[in-house]
Amino acid sequence: MIGRWWYYFGLGCRDLIRLWSTTQHHVIIVAGICLPIMMLLGLKRGHVETLRQDLITSPTGRQITFWSARKGELLDRNGIERLTSELPTVDVIIPETQRIAGLRTLVDGELREVEAATLYATRPGDPLLLQLGLQAPERGMRGIIIGEGVAQRLSARVGQSVEVILTRGRGDLAESAKVDLNVVGIMPTEELAAAIAYVDLDLLDQFDAYVRGFRVPEFGWASAKSPAPDAYSSYLIFCEPGNDLTEGDRRFLADRGFQLSNRTASPPEPLSRLLIENFAEKLILYEARTERSELDPRARLRLAPSELSEATEADDVILPWNRSQSASVSGEQWQMVGLSLPRRTWLREYFINADLAFDYEADPFQGRATSKGPMSVQWPLNDALKVNLSIEPVKQQESDASQTSSSVNSDSKTDASEANAKSNSTATVESEETAIVVVPANLLAWVSSYSAGLVEYDADIRLFVPKLESAIYDRARLYARTIDEVPTVVRALAERQFAVMSETGRITEIHRQDESLQLLVLVVGLGVFLFGVVTVFSVLMDSTDRKRATIGILRVMGMSRAGIFASILLRATAIGAAAALLSLLCGWGLSQALAWPPRDFSWLQWKPVVAVQLHEMDLSIVATGAMLCCGFGAIPPAWRASRLDPFDAIVEGRFR
């Protein structure tokens, strides 16, 4: 059975090869149908590819620049990592951060310098640099890619070392740091005057930390001598009864998110022990706080009390306030209270000692107590850190204060005395157990922030300094894996509320053109395919008629109907394959001719250069189409041939 079918196949092949004149006629007809479709597909792909090439060769083709715009996620390190893993088809995301630095080299004893070069962040695999044939420095590597202009001015070559100079602070406080980086590449720039360089993002973040005043232990760079900002959980507003906060003041505070509460009857502890006995008769005490300022250390308030006081109409005095801290000093329990007041203010008269509270310019590392000192102590903040304090004693001036108070508000003296009698007795009891030490308000603010992990203590400069936080970037450039995936990534970023800038418009336009051309090719291809089927049908019908005698002989010899059917179908399919091959060869030649630029032949200048791209997919579509076209077209003739009466076929065939 298999042998017989194999023989049918052999017969078909011999028929194709030995009766070549008929075969070539059929092949040329089918190739004539295939070639235009192939060229159409090639032209379409070539045209679209030309448009795409513009984008691919441009560094911004795959690039999407995006930023939070106050709505999207925070662009810090974690955010970038998360986006890289979660967004579809992302190649790399590089924050667009930059820093100005000086660059310097020593060449043959001569110092060459670029005073202000802009350092940009890069990452391994940065497509922007890859486009220029450059590999970005590896993570953690002290490498730099410098622009062509910088390289010329520094006379620097790849492999040489360049000194990067970073400067922070101004005037007398200005300081600088230096680090040597290895030149790993020189990038071409459009203008030689452009002083640009690329360093790894990690390195640039460390440079940025230094410039912002942070300590960079990797390079041994200390913090800048500027303390961390002091922040408070609330403000205490003191008014005299005749000069209370106005409606405007209350509205002003409310507009800024402050919630105002009257704390005259229950002042924050241990304030009642530091004020004169009957202060409640002569003073009104408010506490202004926001919803989160007490609960969240990050949301503590940083307004200068004097600015707030000046904004209110009432003749009030505003104190920044943080809850007092307990401390175990030299075996005793101390209560540390932060009190800072303007140097000259009427409020001082209401304290048990006018000098108890510090003024704003006071050295932060000191304390005052009514029953201690002078002494020098260490305030243990944790097991590792103890802050040195010098304690000065102050005397209680209760009588003076009472007099002052009475002179300020004598009408309420009796009532206030009675009201404070109970609280004084409590303070006395407590004073036997816990000593109150008044420290500057900013010291207590730093200690509170330190406890919350927001600041750190730099022992070298004896200051609480801001703790280095992960850099937050303004914006980042993202590279999709292909330009076709750019719109998808842009959509994903837009869904995450990022503001996005990309070439999506052009890419979408290319896709639209691609789809339109695809439709055109499909319609034309389908039409040509149907036309081809009809042509093959009529050609093979005629050919089968001419082969009646042969078919008759084969039938007489016992060849089955299925065998006749299959051999004709097989022959037609082989013609389709040969036609596909022929059209491929012609198509290739034609595409070469169309794409050939006749630069050296002036008489051929009229010839346009047309990009034709013969893609494997298109070729396989055309080849399959040719074979299918021949196969479908051969079905009716093959069916008819298989039904022929053997003897009639011979007799009729004999006279054709």
Added chain:
Amino acid sequence: MNADPSPQFLLELEGLEQRLFDAASGETFTVRVDMPLRIACRSSVALLGPSGCGKTTLLTVLGLLRSPTSVERIQRFLMRTPLGDGNWIEHDLRDVWQRRRRRHVERLRREHLGFALQSGELLPALTVRENIAAPLRLNSVSGNACRQRVNELLQSFGLEDSESFSNNGSKNGPRRLGDQRVNRLSGGEYQRVALARAVAHRPTLLFVDEPTSALNRELAHDALRQLRSLQCGPQSHGALVMITHDENLATTFCDVIIRMAPRRGEPVGEVVEISPNTPTVEPALLPEVNHSSPAVVTLPVQELAPIESLNAGSLTPDQIAMAEVKA
């Protein structure tokens, strides 16, 4: 189908009425076989009659090329073919046609029937060898056996080599006929190739329609002697049915002469006489000189086994070679 160890007749037909409709004239012509027609084993049968009396039509029915138009009127239509193991099998062709067992018919044609038609009708894309080998290849005979059988037949029919001549009449040297495409053959060569192809697969029944019309008398005699030797020799299990207009050829080579004639005034042709005949041809067993190929003396094939034996190895190359003795 029944097994029959020793059949007297290979084909039996009785009661055929075959109608042929001619679309051009709108008339129907009927071919009738009312008397029992039997073709015995190892016999050669001649179909004689004037043109248009239905000889070819009868041949196509006997050769299973056409189905009978009125199967129900046929009283008997049997064919017996050998099995490879020496037994025979009987095919009730009336039943086969009635049940339209097309594949059965195709298989019988392929394995047990051979045809050589009036003008040869070779396959134009193939060479002489490939044409002769075609029935063997259709029966899946292996390449070696096929090649040996083709060589044997090329020799038998004088087709091995021939002289070729240029346009000016000078000799070009020997021409290997076997490798020639059939469009380069002369009329005589063409017809002999057709005859060789018809017997290549050792058919049980060989039908030939005017097989020697393109041959001169000498070649015609040689060719028919070969056919008779192959089909009707003592070791053969076949028979030969031949249409001819030549009374002389019929009496020389055939054991039975069937005469057909048109019925007067009616569009009917019928078998009018079936008469035995004693052929005058020399005994086939004796070696005979092949005139077209003087170097070869051909004996009747000793082992005329059915087609299966070619592949089954029951016939060794030596046995095949013994069938031919080179002078």
